[in-house]
Amino acid sequence: MKQREERCEVELPVRGSVSVWDTDPLTYGRYLRDLRCARCGAVEDLVLRTRDTWGLLICPQGHAWRDPAAKAFGIRLLYARVRKIGQPGPHHDELRGLDRDAGASPSWVVPLLSEPRDAVAPDDDASISAARLQWTIDGALGEPDQPPLTQAMYWARALLTWAFPRDPVTWAMVKREQLALDAHMVMVVLGLALYEYGYAASTADLQTLPLTAPLEMLEDTEQRNLLRRVRPSGLQRVGGTLRVTDRDRLANCSPAQWAYWCDVAASVLSASLQDARIDAAAEHGGRVELPDAGTRLSRRRDKADIAPEDWYTWYTVPVE
Ligand SMILES: [Zn+2]
Known part of the structure; x- marks a missing residue:
């Protein structure tokens, strides 16, 4: 064939x-x-x-x-x-x-990057702000039951595996010769955007976030540059930090490379938002003003092409 x-x-x-x-x-x-x-x-x-x-x-x-x-x-x-x-x-x-x-298995379309999954050690509690520490604890011990970055990476994979095979713009943007790496870094960008917006919005349950906010973040050059410097603090024995490999790529990639990953991430969010708005319009009789809830992340759960084994564990494992 x-x-x-x-x-x-x-x-x-x-x-x-x-x-x-x-x-x-x-x-x-x-x-x-x-x-x-x-x-x-x-x-x-x-x-x-x-x-x-x-x-x-x-x-x-x-x-x-x-x-x-x-x-x-x-x-x-x-x-x-x-x-x-x-x-x-x-x-x-x-x-x-x-x-x-x-x-279909999403890993057919968006292969997992084969590399060490060692996580960056969580920050000492004393070295992060009390507000961010409390927010991280709220996520890990509260209703979501996962630290914010872990939730964010779950949603990042859900959004990409949905958009990539369906959205022709995103499909055309992703280079085939290094698909696993680019797809992975696009998910990291999406994850960081959701993570940071979750903190800005003071919500430890990221599925309540609207898709519009991280999209605005990714379409703004200054906010993109801020995003590149975000290093989730995580929690001892729970995890919720970046992989060591991702921390190094964020530090060392070229501005053009970073801009490319951000462009694809914005395309993924844009396609998801368009689909969410079509769904919301259908549900609400085609009214011009759509209820905000229609574009929240939680509404994408039914559409997520995520294999059970990828659930909240695909990105890394908790740090012992
Ligand atoms: Zn014929």
Whole structure:
């Protein structure tokens, strides 16, 4: 199987037929159907291609069409899966990556960076302000039950794994040659923005934050530079600090590199905010003034493509 990317679009030739799940609109029964060219009837050896948010299906004779079950999101997931675990077998059941409901492992699309996860030692309680210490304790021991940076990194991964395969702007921005590193640092930027805004807003439960605030932070050059110097203090025996590798990258990366990670992070938030506003408008009858709650992080939980094993532990482990 050949795989090719042009203009950051995905092109994926598949052997055999491609089946997708569909729903009978009267009985709501689910069934599998082949993707089939309406002009020549071809069902085998199709090429799947993405274009912005939608997918193109191309038969061996060059006829192209669209199918509601083959969106760009699903084709990007399938492409990522093929790249990760190899060519799907000839059985159509293995092509369900095209089906949104079939789910997919986010690590296919956003690989975890393979590197030591050693965490920076938490600051001494005496060396941080009483307010920040109390805020960190509130997060670790209170309702969220996690120190603020740990919560922030969970949400950073949730936001990126949602936006990356779905948002064509973000997809086009992320460089493929160092995908794991760039994706990781974009998550660090997102995490720091959520962490710092959570402190500014005096809330230790970060899921109550609106998506708008960290986006404003990431679109402002001065605030970006401040963000680069943020070093979460964490707590002894609980964790909540950066990885050593991340601390070093933040200290040593070039201004252009930092700006690039911030640009992608802003794109992730922007795509998530757009989706949240569409959802909120649908829920509230299309009113111009949307309730603020519609754009809060907590509303993104249902959309998060996060594997259980990635839950609150993917970033680092507590420091003993
Ligand atoms: Zn055809």
